[in-house]
Amino acid sequence: MLTVDARIEEFILNSFLFGDAERMPSQTDSLLQAGVIDSTGVLELIEFLESEFGFRVEDTESIPENLDSIENLARFISVKTA
Numbered sequence: 001m002l003t004v005d006a007r008i009e010e011f012i013l014n015s016f017l018f019g020d021a022e023r024m025p026s027q028t029d030s031l032l033q034a035g036v037i038d039s040t041g042v043l044e045l046i047e048f049l050e051s052e053f054g055f056r057v058e059d060t061e062s063i064p065e066n067l068d069s070i071e072n073l074a075r076f077i078s079v080k081t082a
Contacts, residue, residue, distance in 0.1 A: 006045060006076050011048050012070070016041055027071040030064070049073075055080045 002010065009024060016036050017023045025034040033037070036043060045067060046057045055064075057080075066076040 004077050005070060008073050008077075011052070012036060015048070017043060025070070028069050030049075030068050031070075032064070032068055037065060038067050045073075049077065053077050053081055 005027070013019060013032070016056060022081060023036070025031060025036055028031065031041075031045075046062065049055070049057055061076070064072070066072055
């Protein structure tokens with residue numbers, strides 16, 4: 001079974017980087033600033049989180065502190081699934 005970080009990275013790699021692993025940002029890099037996702041990508045990311053991890057992302061939770069890096073995403077998922 002993949003770790004949360006690995007599941008996030010796999011989604012990013014397949015959905016936004018089209019398999020180009022060399023473009024994978026570090027755990028702490030901003031996905032927006034690195035050009036990995038845009039505003040539409042954020043919506044796709046939210047859909048992934050909701051379906052993959054079984055929780056709802058509220059509008060008030062759609063902020064960079066929760067969604068803008070792999071590290072932030074993993075922390076957010078940990079809080080939401082605790």
